[in-house]
Amino acid sequence: MLSADGPFAPKGDLIETRLADEMILLDPTTAQMFSLAGTGLLLWEALQSGTIADAAVQLTVQYDVPLDVATNDVHAFADRLLDAGLLHR
Amino acid sequence: MPGCSTASTALDFSILGRPFHATGAPRALGEWLRAHWDFPEHVIAPQGYTITLRVNDARPSTVGRATGTPVAVTVHGATLPWFSSGTAWWLDTPDGGLYLTLDPSSSHIDAWGAWDGDGTAALFLALYVALSESLRASGLLPLHTAAAARDGAVTLFMGPSGTGKSTTVLRAALQGWTPLAEDMVWLDPETLWVTGWDRGVRLRPDTRDRFAGPLATLPWRSDADGKLVLDYHTFAAAPPRSSTLSRIIVLARDDRHAPGWEPMPPREMVRALWEATGVPLHTNARAWIARVIPDLISRVECRRLWIGNAPLPL
Numbered sequence: 001m002l003s004a005d006g007p008f009a010p011k012g013d014l015i016e017t018r019l020a021d022e023m024i025l026l027d028p029t030t031a032q033m034f035s036l037a038g039t040g041l042l043l044w045e046a047l048q049s050g051t052i053a054d055a056a057v058q059l060t061v062q063y064d065v066p067l068d069v070a071t072n073d074v075h076a077f078a079d080r081l082l083d084a085g086l087l088h089r
Numbered sequence: 090m091p092g093c094s095t096a097s098t099a100l101d102f103s104i105l106g107r108p109f110h111a112t113g114a115p116r117a118l119g120e121w122l123r124a125h126w127d128f129p130e131h132v133i134a135p136q137g138y139t140i141t142l143r144v145n146d147a148r149p150s151t152v153g154r155a156t157g158t159p160v161a162v163t164v165h166g167a168t169l170p171w172f173s174s175g176t177a178w179w180l181d182t183p184d185g186g187l188y189l190t191l192d193p194s195s196s197h198i199d200a201w202g203a204w205d206g207d208g209t210a211a212l213f214l215a216l217y218v219a220l221s222e223s224l225r226a227s228g229l230l231p232l233h234t235a236a237a238a239r240d241g242a243v244t245l246f247m248g249p250s251g252t253g254k255s256t257t258v259l260r261a262a263l264q265g266w267t268p269l270a271e272d273m274v275w276l277d278p279e280t281l282w283v284t285g286w287d288r289g290v291r292l293r294p295d296t297r298d299r300f301a302g303p304l305a306t307l308p309w310r311s312d313a314d315g316k317l318v319l320d321y322h323t324f325a326a327a328p329p330r331s332s333t334l335s336r337i338i339v340l341a342r343d344d345r346h347a348p349g350w351e352p353m354p355p356r357e358m359v360r361a362l363w364e365a366t367g368v369p370l371h372t373n374a375r376a377w378i379a380r381v382i383p384d385l386i387s388r389v390e391c392r393r394l395w396i397g398n399a400p401l402p403l
Binding site for chain 1: 355356359360363368372375376378379382383386
């Protein structure tokens, strides 16, 4: 597991286009686009305002999931965003 | 001395309603500005945002030197490295350079170097970027798209190069639509006012030859790059160049697919609009476009049109 505790910051030049229930991320360097919705969108926002533990708690509030499972899921998701270069510490 | 080999002149005209004033432009640059940015036929209410261009003989001493990592902007296949500090952007090429400052009510471009040599293509592309950034800062959105109007309502036909934007506009014209653009428009997102940014439909000769019948007999002329051009005034004596946006169509080409319409998911529409407008230099402009796109999607009809071998269901 690679991720630190957070909060994290989005890649500096990342462009976020917000739809009603979805976030579209455009990386102008690579011209790649990513879409976040539902849990992914919740965690994208939570990871920028708090720690992984905070995000895991939010996940348990929104969804019926034990805290340890939520914590593992948030770590895994944060690692994917870090690997993709969308977030940094 | 670079920039002094030909007579310079002052230019005053309006670019999409924005007053434009240039000083010191040598002949080659003046001709380029007239050819690519001066459209007296555009009918747009005058705006307060002003754009000025000052052409200098040498690099002004006040212009900063390159520091940090440049922002690479690709235009017409060429990549230009821009450096920035605050709201100022600059670029140096072997033949000269540009310095652009964007303010809330005006933009200023300082240029220097040679504008009439063989190696000045990068300078002209850089000026194209600087003027486009200025128009964005004034509240206009450039869109790489074809456009045609019917009953005063504009439909944009978007898609990657080669999808069939130009031929779709021609087919629409044959069905009574008014062609507005085959390559680019400027959109005012507040008013939805669309203005075409070219003077005719351009096609490769082999593509034109696929149009049998009435199109073959129209007065096509050859352009410098070998393409054939059909001027918009072929379709009307004083063809309208602007109207109000009502639909955005994303073209998809598949010869195995029956022509027809289908809904366009919002996320794909976001992608299509970003691809059509490009990523601007300035972070303020990026944030503005990120707000404009969802609003646009909510206000106009967005659909996908499959192009096959059968006639288009326009």
